[in-house]
Amino acid sequence: MAEVLVVAEHTAGEVKKATFELLTAARRFGEPAVVWAGPGAEDGQQRLAEFGAALIYAAADPGFDDYVVVPVAELLAQLVRDKAPTLVLVAGTAEGKEVAARLAVKTDSGLITDAVDLTPGDDGNPVAEQSIFGGATVVRSRVTRGTPVVAMRPNSVSPEPAPGTAEISPVTLAGQMTGARITGRVAAERSQRPELTEASIVVSGGRGTGGAEGFAVVEKLADALGAAVGASRAVTDAGWYPHQFQVGQTGKTVSPQLYMAVGISGAIQHRAGMQTSKMIVAINKDPEAPIFELADFGVVGDLFKVVPQLLDEIGRRKQV
Amino acid sequence: MNIVVCVKQVPDTALERKLKPGDATLDRAAVDGLINELDEYAIEEGLRIAEAQRDAGADAEVTILTMGPEKAAESIRKALSMGADKAVHLVDDGLAGSDALSTSYALAKVLSGAGFDLVICGSESTDARMGVMAAMLAERLGVPQLSLASKVDTDGSVIRVRRATDEGYDEAEASLPAVISVVEKINEPRYPSFKGIMAAKKKPVATLSLADAGIEPDAVGLLSAATEVVDFAERPPRQAGTIVKDEGDGGVKIAEFLAGQKFI
Ligand SMILES: Cc1cc2nc3c(=O)[nH]c(=O)nc-3n(C[C@H](O)[C@H](O)[C@H](O)COP(=O)(O)OP(=O)(O)OC[C@H]3O[C@@H](n4cnc5c(N)ncnc54)[C@H](O)[C@@H]3O)c2cc1C
Ligand SMILES: Nc1ncnc2c1ncn2[C@@H]1O[C@H](COP(=O)(O)O)[C@@H](O)[C@H]1O
Numbered sequence: 312m313a314e315v316l317v318v319a320e321h322t323a324g325e326v327k328k329a330t331f332e333l334l335t336a337a338r339r340f341g342e343p344a345v346v347w348a349g350p351g352a353e354d355g356q357q358r359l360a361e362f363g364a365a366l367i368y369a370a371a372d373p374g375f376d377d378y379v380v381v382p383v384a385e386l387l388a389q390l391v392r393d394k395a396p397t398l399v400l401v402a403g404t405a406e407g408k409e410v411a412a413r414l415a416v417k418t419d420s421g422l423i424t425d426a427v428d429l430t431p432g433d434d435g436n437p438v439a440e441q442s443i444f445g446g447a448t449v450v451r452s453r454v455t456r457g458t459p460v461v462a463m464r465p466n467s468v469s470p471e472p473a474p475g476t477a478e479i480s481p482v483t484l485a486g487q488m489t490g491a492r493i494t495g496r497v498a499a500e501r502s503q504r505p506e507l508t509e510a511s512i513v514v515s516g517g518r519g520t521g522g523a524e525g526f527a528v529v530e531k532l533a534d535a536l537g538a539a540v541g542a543s544r545a546v547t548d549a550g551w552y553p554h555q556f557q558v559g560q561t562g563k564t565v566s567p568q569l570y571m572a573v574g575i576s577g578a579i580q581h582r583a584g585m586q587t588s589k590m591i592v593a594i595n596k597d598p599e600a601p602i603f604e605l606a607d608f609g610v611v612g613d614l615f616k617v618v619p620q621l622l623d624e625i626g627r628r629k630q631v
Numbered sequence: 632m633n634i635v636v637c638v639k640q641v642p643d644t645a646l647e648r649k650l651k652p653g654d655a656t657l658d659r660a661a662v663d664g665l666i667n668e669l670d671e672y673a674i675e676e677g678l679r680i681a682e683a684q685r686d687a688g689a690d691a692e693v694t695i696l697t698m699g700p701e702k703a704a705e706s707i708r709k710a711l712s713m714g715a716d717k718a719v720h721l722v723d724d725g726l727a728g729s730d731a732l733s734t735s736y737a738l739a740k741v742l743s744g745a746g747f748d749l750v751i752c753g754s755e756s757t758d759a760r761m762g763v764m765a766a767m768l769a770e771r772l773g774v775p776q777l778s779l780a781s782k783v784d785t786d787g788s789v790i791r792v793r794r795a796t797d798e799g800y801d802e803a804e805a806s807l808p809a810v811i812s813v814v815e816k817i818n819e820p821r822y823p824s825f826k827g828i829m830a831a832k833k834k835p836v837a838t839l840s841l842a843d844a845g846i847e848p849d850a851v852g853l854l855s856a857a858t859e860v861v862d863f864a865e866r867p868p869r870q871a872g873t874i875v876k877d878e879g880d881g882g883v884k885i886a887e888f889l890a891g892q893k894f895i
Pocket of ligand 2: 637638639640667669670673696697698699731734751752753754755756757759760761762763764765
């Protein structure tokens with residue numbers, strides 16, 4: 312059966328949810344073979360097997376962490392040449408898209424980014440669905456040259472388990488690692504909350520929270536719902552909340568089951584990052600705020616009154 | 632130091648954008664074009680690096696590189712009025728419909744022809760939203776890629792950046808020449824001054840055709856694209872939701888809605 316390469320996203324041996332989504336999509340086209348750059352494939356093996364990985368090409372060299380993008384793209388190009396897969400899937404994170412970009416150039420293959428779905432067309436080849444212009448238009452496209460390289464938007468496909476053997480097949484990068492060198496790595500503290508792009512509920516706060524202290528009610532609401540916290544650019548620019556939680560054009564693109572916008576006006580650049588959420592709830596004191604054009608449910612009111620009451624009500628409902 | 636900033640003209644994001652029924656390409660004529668707003672940060676960073684180089688006694692020049700239709704000349708003029716020294720406009724009907732692969736091929740041709748020490752891109756274009764050009768250009772030009780920079784330092788031979796990651800940031804470095812892209816946290820783009828606008832009128836803009844740039848006509852344009860649109864549809868506008876005014880029970884109302892949808 313044809314092989315589909317799936318690039319694993321992992322930190323410290325833990326596989327990210329986006330990878331299980333990719334495996335689920337990959338199974339529609341052939342046998343998924345995971346590409347694991349860096350050490351720790353053994354730690355991910357069991358989880359990858361649960362989602363139908365047949366093989367893991369494990370390149371255990373720790374050097375993959377020391378260079379910007381290039382070695383991973385080189386490894387993929389090598390595997391594309393050696394294994395002739397029918398499709399390569401990567402997670403559509405900023406870095407995933409860059410890996411995909413270089414691979415597409417190296418192999419002269421068509422590249423599709425930000426796919427929200429991938430299904431076999433009449434001829435069995437992948438047809439990608441993209442949601443463009445802030446969700447106003449749905450485009451279906453396909454690759455006409457080379458080995459299709461598709462970057463899938465995280466949280467677009469629901470991961471479905473399927474048995475796989477996830478046999479580890481060690482590989483080594485031919486040639487030297489090259490590229491810009493990574494000399495330091497600064498990770499923000501990891502919270503107990505779900506990851507922003509993976510979460511099924513995201514609660515985001517905007518300038519309406521009035522400051523870092525006011526923003527705390529957004530965190531409380533997120534915790535009551537088991538949600539991830541997001542923020543508008545007004546908030547991250549002002550330093551009320553760290554930048555990596557920014558949602559929008561120049562922040563993360565999220566597509567949760569539920570997106571709650573608290574004190575966010577809904578500027579076009581913010582909408583670009585959340586418009587494909589399944590359900591949108593907004594709280595804003597301005598009835599003209601553009602966020603209400605998207606909202607399935609909205610309350611025109613002061614967030615400092617509405618959210619505490621909502622928290623009480625959630626608490627009350629949890630008791631009974 | 633020879634700095635080239637890649638600037639794309641895009642349709643105004645505030646206006647309605649549509650695909651053309653015929654070839655499913657973006658209807659660029661129908662809406663006003665502006666500088667891709669993320670490229671303004673790239674221009675600003677280029678100007679700042681050049682200023683710092685000059686302050687240190689070195690030569691520095693900022694060139695704007697744009698591939699796009701005639702109309703893109705307006706955006707080039709704006710970039711020059713911000714303070715860039717000159718521009719190269721790659722314009723040819725044969726380029727229409729190019730995908731990211733062929734755009735990167737064409738831009739790389741111009742860049743390797745003209746030479747550069749540092750190429751600066753925006754982090755993504757607001758129309759295509761691929762965020763791939765810096766990586767593709769670095770790959771094609773065979774130079775280091777330092778993309779998604781929120782801070783850049785260079786002494787003219789080594790370049791160091793703070794690179795935004797999912798978890799925080801990386802510190803990364805390489806020797807010049809290199810390709811970088813910058814994120815919008817990096818600076819505050821300047822507005823063109825009156826003096827700048829007047830000066831821009833006299834700054835040189837080289838207009839290149841495919842032949843001038845030595846670009847294979849078969850390698851660019853809609854026919855060369857390695858992807859194709861199968862079909863597209865405008866999504867029906869989202870159904871108007873229920874918007875209620877808080878009468879002292881707003882929180883309870885939301886809780887009811889969330890419970891109805893099984894979120895609580
Ligand atoms: C190049 C570029 C990239 C950008 N990228 C992004 C991006 O990635 N993400 C992003 O979010 N933005 C982005 N922006 C910024 C965007 O244009 C808006 O400026 C930003 O989203 C506004 O944030 P906000 O809604 O929190 O603030 P505002 O627009 O100021 O809105 C605050 C809202 O809170 C409401 N409010 C105030 N007090 C209360 C209260 N007590 N109770 C209830 N409601 C209240 C107000 O009515 C208002 O609607 C970008 C802009 C540019 C130019
Ligand atoms: N046609 C073009 N002309 C000049 N620069 C471009 C062009 N297309 C893309 N770029 C550059 O590449 C960046 C990323 O674009 P994209 O990969 O399309 O999202 C932009 O911010 C520009 O700096």
